[in-house]
Amino acid sequence: MESDQWKKLMVAMARLAVFLLVIVGxxxxxxFVLHSNPDLFYSQKEPPQLVQEAFQGDQLIEDGVHVATGFVEGEGLMMVVNNCTNCHSAKLVTQDRFTKEGWIQVIRWMQExxxxxxxxxNEAVIVxxxxxHYAPEDRGRRKQLEVEWYSLEE
Ligand code: HEC
Known part of the structure; x- marks a missing residue:
């Protein structure tokens, strides 16, 4: 190789070395900055706003109704939400009406x-x-039949 080419190569290598030094540096x-100031990009003290809001939205109750599912407010609500909305819509549950025994039967049927x-x-609380809240008496009360009574003696 001619000395001219050597020189060019050396200059290129030197530039590369400086470049790498700058990057690594x-x-x-x-x-180093991140280590001495871990909160620079991310604060662990407070969860990000969005997560907080989503969590609250999940628990949000308006006018006595759990907004995300439509279940009415009551003791055991979140237990029902967590166990009864995984496979089907909450609507399948809220549109049904059963007695205590009836609900246990539905649960057994789903288990089997x-x-x-x-x-x-949790079963006792859920039942x-x-x-x-979803008892048969509440089911779409229809109007009483209007019967015209007549006397059998006439
Ligand atoms: C592992 C899955 C799963 C879970 C969890 C689950 N179910 Fe179901 N459930 C089903 C399936 C599948 C059906 C039938 C759906 C259909 O017919 O489209 C069903 C149907 C129902 C029905 C309708 C029954 C009928 O006779 O029409 C009710 C009411 C019900 N579930 C209530 C509940 C309740 C209350 C819970 C919580 C304790 C619950 N489900 C949790 C799978 C599940």
Missing amino acids: SMIAFL TQGLWDLGP EYLSN
């Missing part, structure tokens, strides 16, 4: 045929909630 500087898990000690 700034990375080290960046890590639909893969519903054992609800353990209590369902039979309190």
Whole structure:
């Protein structure tokens, strides 16, 4: 190789070395700053606003109704939300009306045929909630039949 070419090569190598030094140097500087100030880009003290709002939205109750599912407010609500909306819409639950025994039967049926898990000690709370708020008496009361009574003696 001619000396001219050597020179060019050396200059190119030197430039590359400086370039790499600058990159590595700034990375080290960046890590150093980040290390001494961990909250620079992300604060662990407060969850990001969006997550907080989504969480609240999940629990939001308006006019006595759990907004996300339509379940009425009551003791055991979140337990029902967490166990009864995984496979089907909450509507399938809220549109039904059963007695306590009836709800237990529905749960057994789902456990035997639909893969519903054992609800353990939560079952009593869930059944209590369902039979309190989705009891047969509430089901679409129709108007009393109007019967014209007549006397059998006539
Ligand atoms: C593992 C899945 C799963 C879970 C969890 C689940 N169900 Fe179901 N459930 C089903 C399936 C599947 C059906 C049938 C859906 C259909 O017919 O379209 C069903 C149907 C129903 C019905 C309608 C029954 C009928 O006779 O029409 C009701 C009411 C119901 N579920 C209530 C509940 C309640 C209350 C819970 C919580 C304790 C619950 N489900 C949790 C799978 C599940």
